[in-house]
Amino acid sequence: MKKILFVQLIFTVSLFSQWSEQNSGISYTIFSLSAANDNVVWASTSFSNVLRTTNGGTTWENVGANVPEPNGFQPCIFGIDANTAIFSCYDGSPVLFSYVYKTTNGGGNWSLVFSQGDDAYISAIWIKPNNEGFMVGWPVGGRWSLWRTTNAGNNWDSTGLYIPETDQSVWSFENGLFYSGSKVWFGARNRGIYYSSNNGASWVLQDITWTGYAYPSAIWFDDPTHGYSSADRNIIRTESSGANWAILPNTTGPEIIKGITGTGNYWWYVRFLSNKIYYTSNDGDTWIAQYTAPTNSGYNHITRSRNGGTKLWAARIDGGISVHNGPVGINQISSEIPSGFSLSQNYPNPFNPTTKIGFDVMSNVNSAIGGEMSYIKMTVFDALGREVGVLVDKQLSPGSYEVDFDGNNFPSGVYFYKFCASSPHSGTYTDTKKMVLIK
Helix, strand or coil: CCEECCCCCCCCCCCCCCEEEECCCCCCCCCEEEECCCCCEEEECCCCCEEEECCCCCCCEECCCCCCCCCCEEEEEEECCCCCEEEEEEECCCCCEEEEEEECCCCCCCEEEEEECCCCCEEEEEECCCCCEEEEEEEECCEEEEEEECCCCCCCECCCCCCECCCCCCCEEEEEEEEECCEEEEEECCCEEEEECCCCCCCEEECCHHHCCCCCCCEEECCCCCEEEECCCCEEEECCCCCCCEECCCCCCCCCEEEEEEECCEEEEEECCCCEEEEECCCCCCCEEEEECCCCCCEEEEEECCCCCCCEEEEECCCCEEEECCCCCEEEEECCEECCCEECCCECCCECCEEEEEEEECCCCCCCCCCCCEEEEEEEEECCCCEEEEEEEEEECCEEEEEEEECCCCCCEEEEEEEEEEECCCEEEEEEEEEEECC
């Protein structure tokens, strides 16, 4: 395709400063966020407050009114879709009891699917698209509380899931679990990161005590080998599924890391009692405080859409929710200005689990407004035509771009990505291409 270079026009697109505030409707601490996609997000707070949005956070609804008693402190939630979510809570004194509730009708009703006594505390839950899931809690009776499900949390079984632990000062962290394929990671205070490559049948302790006091309070992977966690108030990164971890520069702070998420070169994290969101665009080599909340209340969790979407959410201890509406994982790769819209074939193809998709955003060079923005939307569909992700939904300046698609949470198969572009003076353009995910 012919391209035209405007030497005087080199566009620097600010894609990563688009944070704004949403109204959660509560002033309680939000402990956990779970984004099924860019529209559906669930949040758990204290007592019978469970929040849900189905429109990207434009409005949040409290759907926890029908949670049965007891329904005390709610450390974690996992939203499967707009109707289905599962969360843990605990209650009782002096002996702590843990409870797990599930809804399949958007919070209209909640069913008790798990309970455990003996000072139990379920800290993290993860459900995969194939309905297999994992749950981790504090050690009980001399062993870690580890549970699996094959039916999206309706039933839980700990058979064969054994890690001994008798030290009561060792525990797992809220939301400190990641489950992808057959691989499971969870953080253990004063121990390190426990890792299983076979759905929990056997475990390896990934030692991070060399970083200081082992405090892996947050964890996220964007592919089976590349992930982030926390150490002694530091950010650490692995390129080997955690066989080796490295401390990243300039990430030491006074408070623990309460959440981390990202993909490719773009990552974000938050600290307890800090009202700032930290960001890197070069895979952790340098970090900046990208956003400061309008209140002094600190952040308690951050997450992104699990289906490769474009949004992020961060929640605070005062009930505040911040949303990032900019594209996640989009690079402007050239300052040359294309003379037309175009969509490239993804590469690699077939892929496992990530791939890159290139596209051009044209400029109307015949008008005085040659640098006008164009509205770009790129959507991913499965072989049955069901929408499974939105990679771009934004106005962009003219240029050449790449976007990452993460198939980590999708089954093998054929997928299609549809590119739609429009601008007032350059018209519209639509193209669709096929890609193959092989695991």
